[in-house]
Amino acid sequence: MPREREYELLMVLSPALDEAGSSKAVENVHKLISDRGGNLTAQEDWGLKRLAYPLRDFREGNYHLARFTIEVGQLRDLEASLRLREEVLRHLLTRVEA
Incomplete structure (x- = not known):
């Protein structure tokens, strides 16, 4: 029986994307998750921040x-x-402890 766990994904997206491009990039990543059988439970846009x-x-x-x-x-x-997505500059995937 496959084990399902909860994870958080923090992404840093390219600032060269306009608002529509940024939304599209986020939708594409959410699609990557759902295509692999994942279920999105929450999302937050933290906006533009200095690196x-x-x-x-x-x-x-x-x-x-x-x-x-x-x-x-x-x-x-x-x-x-x-890692192959050009618009994702960096990402951090962590497991959420129960």
Whole structure:
């Protein structure tokens, strides 16, 4: 029986994206999660924030937090897909303790 756990995904999106582009990027990531059998439980847009150091020559990034449940076996594929997304400058995926 597959085990489903709850995770949080914090993403730093490119500031070069306009509001529509940023929304589309977030929707695409949510689709990546749902395509792998995950269920989005919460999301927050933290807006544009200054970075501690430049990422790909950007000094700011759009922060977005998503909370979701997904089977443990799908995480490796999800992380690989996130690494390939150009609009995602950096991401952090953590398990939420019960």
